[in-house]
Amino acid sequence: MTSTFITATGTGIGKTLVTSVLTRQLRARGKTVRALKPVISGFTDETLAESDTAELLRAMDRPVTPETIADISPWRFAEPISPDMAAIREGRTIDFLKLIEFSDGPEQTDHTLIEGVGGAFVPLTDNHTVADWIAELSIPALLVCGSYLGTLSHTIATLEALNNRRVRVTGIIISESPDSPVPLAETQASLGRFVGTVEIACLPRISSWQEAIDLTGLVG
Numbered sequence: 074m075t076s077t078f079i080t081a082t083g084t085g086i087g088k089t090l091v092t093s094v095l096t097r098q099l100r101a102r103g104k105t106v107r108a109l110k111p112v113i114s115g116f117t118d119e120t121l122a123e124s125d126t127a128e129l130l131r132a133m134d135r136p137v138t139p140e141t142i143a144d145i146s147p148w149r150f151a152e153p154i155s156p157d158m159a160a161i162r163e164g165r166t167i168d169f170l171k172l173i174e175f176s177d178g179p180e181q182t183d184h185t186l187i188e189g190v191g192g193a194f195v196p197l198t199d200n201h202t203v204a205d206w207i208a209e210l211s212i213p214a215l216l217v218c219g220s221y222l223g224t225l226s227h228t229i230a231t232l233e234a235l236n237n238r239r240v241r242v243t244g245i246i247i248s249e250s251p252d253s254p255v256p257l258a259e260t261q262a263s264l265g266r267f268v269g270t271v272e273i274a275c276l277p278r279i280s281s282w283q284e285a286i287d288l289t290g291l292v293g
Contacts, residue, residue, distance in 0.1 A: 076177075076185040077243075077292045078207045080235075081217040082227040083192040087248030089125040091217050091276065092188040094285045095292060096132035102289065104183040108133055110146045111175055112167065112190040112197065115153030129188065132282075147175060157196040169201050173209050184292060187212075193231050204238050213243040215291055219250040220260045229267050244272045244291035251278075 079095075081088045089110075096108045108129040116124055126146040127137045135141050142149070148167055150159035160166055176187050189203045193216070196202055207214050214235065218228040228245065235242055245268060247260055257275040264273055272291060279285050 074182060074185060075293045076187065076210070076212040078187045078189060078210065078212055078214040079217060080189040080193040080203060080207060080214050081191075082219070082224065082231045084195070086192075086219050087217050087246070087276065088188050089128055090248060091215065091246050091288065092186050093128050093132040094276070094282045095186055095288050096129065097282045098285070098287060098289050099184050099292070100133070106133060107180050107182040107185045108145065108188070109176065109186070110188045110190075111172060112148040112150075112156050113146045114150040114156050114159040114190060116146070116149040117151050125188070148172070155195050156190055157198055167197050169198055169206075169209075172197070172206065176206070176210055186292075193235060204235060204240060207235070207240050208238045213241045213293075216242050216245045217248055218245060218264075220247055220253040220255075220257055221250040222252075222254050224250070224260065225263055225267075228264060232268055232271070242271055243293075244274060246288065246291070247273065247275045249276065249278045 079088050079092045092108055096106045099106050110126045110129055113126055122137060126142050130137050130141050150156060150163060152159040152162055156167060193204050194202045216232060218224050232242055247257055249257055261273050261275055274288060276285060
Protein backbone atom coordinates (compact mmCIF):
# COMPACT_ATOMS: atom_id res chain seq x y z
CA MET A 74 0.00 0.00 0.00
CA THR A 75 1.23 3.49 -0.89
CA SER A 76 0.12 6.51 1.13
CA THR A 77 0.49 10.11 -0.05
CA PHE A 78 -0.50 13.37 1.62
CA ILE A 79 -1.77 16.18 -0.61
CA THR A 80 -1.10 19.60 0.90
CA ALA A 81 -0.83 23.12 -0.48
CA THR A 82 0.70 26.54 -0.08
CA GLY A 83 -2.68 27.95 0.98
CA THR A 84 -6.42 27.45 0.83
CA GLY A 85 -8.42 27.34 -2.38
CA ILE A 86 -5.33 26.39 -4.39
CA GLY A 87 -6.44 23.07 -5.88
CA LYS A 88 -5.88 20.21 -3.39
CA THR A 89 -9.28 18.68 -4.01
CA LEU A 90 -8.88 18.90 -7.78
CA VAL A 91 -5.52 17.14 -7.58
CA THR A 92 -6.77 14.48 -5.15
CA SER A 93 -9.85 13.83 -7.27
CA VAL A 94 -7.87 13.60 -10.51
CA LEU A 95 -5.31 11.27 -8.93
CA THR A 96 -8.07 9.07 -7.51
CA ARG A 97 -9.78 8.75 -10.89
CA GLN A 98 -6.54 8.20 -12.79
CA LEU A 99 -5.34 5.48 -10.41
CA ARG A 100 -8.71 3.75 -10.50
CA ALA A 101 -8.67 3.90 -14.30
CA ARG A 102 -5.43 1.91 -14.09
CA GLY A 103 -7.15 -0.77 -12.05
CA LYS A 104 -5.82 0.36 -8.66
CA THR A 105 -7.88 0.50 -5.49
CA VAL A 106 -7.87 3.93 -3.85
CA ARG A 107 -8.87 5.21 -0.43
CA ALA A 108 -9.24 9.00 -0.65
CA LEU A 109 -9.67 10.84 2.65
CA LYS A 110 -10.43 14.41 3.68
CA PRO A 111 -10.25 13.86 7.44
CA VAL A 112 -10.68 17.52 8.40
CA ILE A 113 -12.92 19.97 6.55
CA SER A 114 -14.16 23.41 7.50
CA GLY A 115 -16.86 25.43 5.79
CA PHE A 116 -19.04 22.29 5.72
CA THR A 117 -22.80 22.38 6.29
CA ASP A 118 -25.71 20.11 5.38
CA GLU A 119 -26.80 22.71 2.83
CA THR A 120 -23.44 22.58 1.02
CA LEU A 121 -22.92 18.84 1.42
CA ALA A 122 -23.36 17.95 -2.26
CA GLU A 123 -20.85 20.59 -3.40
CA SER A 124 -18.28 19.89 -0.69
CA ASP A 125 -14.71 18.71 -1.24
CA THR A 126 -15.65 15.51 0.58
CA ALA A 127 -18.49 14.84 -1.86
CA GLU A 128 -16.12 15.32 -4.79
CA LEU A 129 -13.74 12.71 -3.39
CA LEU A 130 -16.59 10.28 -2.86
CA ARG A 131 -17.68 10.75 -6.47
CA ALA A 132 -14.09 10.17 -7.61
CA MET A 133 -14.19 6.82 -5.78
CA ASP A 134 -17.60 6.07 -7.31
CA ARG A 135 -19.18 6.03 -3.85
CA PRO A 136 -22.60 7.51 -3.05
CA VAL A 137 -22.74 10.87 -1.27
CA THR A 138 -24.64 10.21 1.94
CA PRO A 139 -24.26 11.35 5.55
CA GLU A 140 -22.68 7.97 6.31
CA THR A 141 -20.08 8.08 3.55
CA ILE A 142 -19.32 11.73 4.34
CA ALA A 143 -18.58 10.76 7.94
CA ASP A 144 -16.54 7.79 6.75
CA ILE A 145 -13.90 9.91 5.02
CA SER A 146 -14.36 13.28 6.80
CA PRO A 147 -15.00 12.64 10.50
CA TRP A 148 -13.92 16.14 11.62
CA ARG A 149 -16.34 18.59 9.97
CA PHE A 150 -16.81 22.23 10.94
CA ALA A 151 -19.29 24.80 9.72
CA GLU A 152 -17.19 27.95 9.72
CA PRO A 153 -14.90 28.44 6.69
CA ILE A 154 -11.90 29.30 8.85
CA SER A 155 -8.87 27.45 10.21
CA PRO A 156 -9.85 24.18 11.92
CA ASP A 157 -8.55 25.23 15.33
CA MET A 158 -10.73 28.36 15.32
CA ALA A 159 -13.71 26.58 13.76
CA ALA A 160 -13.52 23.90 16.45
CA ILE A 161 -13.44 26.47 19.26
CA ARG A 162 -16.59 28.12 17.91
CA GLU A 163 -18.37 24.78 18.16
CA GLY A 164 -16.97 23.91 21.58
CA ARG A 165 -14.97 21.06 20.11
CA THR A 166 -11.35 20.06 19.61
CA ILE A 167 -9.44 17.87 17.19
CA ASP A 168 -7.80 14.98 19.00
CA PHE A 169 -4.45 14.86 17.21
CA LEU A 170 -3.67 11.26 18.17
CA LYS A 171 -7.07 10.10 16.91
CA LEU A 172 -6.49 12.05 13.68
CA ILE A 173 -3.21 10.20 13.17
CA GLU A 174 -4.84 6.87 13.96
CA PHE A 175 -7.66 7.53 11.49
CA SER A 176 -5.28 8.65 8.74
CA ASP A 177 -3.14 5.57 9.25
CA GLY A 178 -6.15 3.28 9.34
CA PRO A 179 -6.18 -0.45 8.61
CA GLU A 180 -8.07 -0.40 5.31
CA GLN A 181 -6.00 -2.23 2.70
CA THR A 182 -5.92 -0.54 -0.70
CA ASP A 183 -3.28 0.00 -3.34
CA HIS A 184 -3.21 3.74 -2.63
CA THR A 185 -4.34 5.96 0.22
CA LEU A 186 -4.59 9.66 -0.63
CA ILE A 187 -4.99 12.02 2.31
CA GLU A 188 -6.07 15.54 1.45
CA GLY A 189 -5.16 18.14 4.03
CA VAL A 190 -7.09 21.23 5.01
CA GLY A 191 -5.99 24.75 4.05
CA GLY A 192 -2.28 25.30 3.63
CA ALA A 193 0.56 23.18 4.98
CA PHE A 194 0.91 25.28 8.12
CA VAL A 195 -2.69 25.99 9.02
CA PRO A 196 -3.32 25.24 12.73
CA LEU A 197 -5.32 22.13 13.65
CA THR A 198 -5.06 22.32 17.43
CA ASP A 199 -3.46 24.59 20.00
CA ASN A 200 -0.03 23.21 19.13
CA HIS A 201 -0.27 21.20 15.88
CA THR A 202 -0.36 22.26 12.25
CA VAL A 203 -1.04 20.29 9.08
CA ALA A 204 2.74 19.95 8.67
CA ASP A 205 2.91 18.21 12.06
CA TRP A 206 0.18 15.85 10.86
CA ILE A 207 2.17 14.91 7.75
CA ALA A 208 5.42 14.53 9.66
CA GLU A 209 3.80 12.27 12.26
CA LEU A 210 2.47 10.00 9.52
CA SER A 211 5.96 9.75 7.97
CA ILE A 212 4.57 9.56 4.44
CA PRO A 213 5.55 11.50 1.31
CA ALA A 214 3.65 14.62 0.34
CA LEU A 215 2.61 16.36 -2.84
CA LEU A 216 2.64 20.15 -2.65
CA VAL A 217 -0.02 21.96 -4.67
CA CYS A 218 0.64 25.57 -5.54
CA GLY A 219 -1.04 28.15 -7.75
CA SER A 220 0.28 30.24 -10.62
CA TYR A 221 -0.81 33.60 -9.22
CA LEU A 222 1.57 36.50 -8.60
CA GLY A 223 3.49 35.63 -5.43
CA THR A 224 3.31 31.87 -5.77
CA LEU A 225 7.08 31.49 -6.24
CA SER A 226 7.84 32.90 -2.80
CA HIS A 227 4.97 31.00 -1.16
CA THR A 228 5.97 27.70 -2.75
CA ILE A 229 9.70 27.93 -2.09
CA ALA A 230 9.07 28.98 1.53
CA THR A 231 6.55 26.18 2.11
CA LEU A 232 8.86 23.58 0.60
CA GLU A 233 11.76 24.73 2.79
CA ALA A 234 9.58 24.67 5.90
CA LEU A 235 8.34 21.16 5.10
CA ASN A 236 11.91 20.00 4.53
CA ASN A 237 12.78 21.37 7.97
CA ARG A 238 10.03 19.13 9.40
CA ARG A 239 11.61 16.18 7.55
CA VAL A 240 8.57 15.89 5.31
CA ARG A 241 9.61 14.34 2.00
CA VAL A 242 7.95 16.27 -0.83
CA THR A 243 8.01 14.06 -3.91
CA GLY A 244 6.28 16.43 -6.29
CA ILE A 245 4.98 19.96 -6.79
CA ILE A 246 1.83 20.45 -8.83
CA ILE A 247 1.17 23.91 -10.22
CA SER A 248 -2.60 24.26 -10.42
CA GLU A 249 -3.35 27.11 -12.80
CA SER A 250 -4.88 30.13 -11.09
CA PRO A 251 -7.58 32.22 -12.78
CA ASP A 252 -5.31 35.27 -12.74
CA SER A 253 -1.98 33.76 -13.85
CA PRO A 254 0.35 36.61 -14.88
CA VAL A 255 2.59 34.32 -16.97
CA PRO A 256 2.25 30.95 -18.74
CA LEU A 257 2.53 27.87 -16.51
CA ALA A 258 5.79 26.85 -18.18
CA GLU A 259 7.48 30.04 -16.98
CA THR A 260 6.38 29.47 -13.40
CA GLN A 261 7.59 25.87 -13.66
CA ALA A 262 10.98 26.93 -15.03
CA SER A 263 11.50 29.51 -12.30
CA LEU A 264 10.50 27.12 -9.51
CA GLY A 265 12.72 24.44 -10.99
CA ARG A 266 15.81 26.49 -10.23
CA PHE A 267 15.04 26.44 -6.49
CA VAL A 268 13.52 23.08 -5.63
CA GLY A 269 16.35 20.69 -6.34
CA THR A 270 15.27 17.32 -7.69
CA VAL A 271 11.59 17.64 -6.75
CA GLU A 272 9.48 16.92 -9.82
CA ILE A 273 7.16 19.70 -10.97
CA ALA A 274 3.96 19.08 -12.92
CA CYS A 275 1.60 21.64 -14.42
CA LEU A 276 -2.18 21.25 -14.23
CA PRO A 277 -3.98 23.73 -16.50
CA ARG A 278 -7.59 24.66 -15.81
CA ILE A 279 -9.78 21.77 -16.96
CA SER A 280 -13.49 21.05 -17.33
CA SER A 281 -13.23 17.29 -16.68
CA TRP A 282 -10.67 14.96 -15.13
CA GLN A 283 -10.02 13.26 -18.48
CA GLU A 284 -8.35 16.48 -19.68
CA ALA A 285 -5.74 16.39 -16.91
CA ILE A 286 -2.16 15.34 -17.42
CA ASP A 287 -1.15 12.01 -15.92
CA LEU A 288 -0.24 12.61 -12.27
CA THR A 289 0.07 8.97 -11.23
CA GLY A 290 3.85 8.96 -11.56
CA LEU A 291 4.05 11.29 -8.57
CA VAL A 292 2.63 8.78 -6.09
CA GLY A 293 4.88 5.80 -6.65
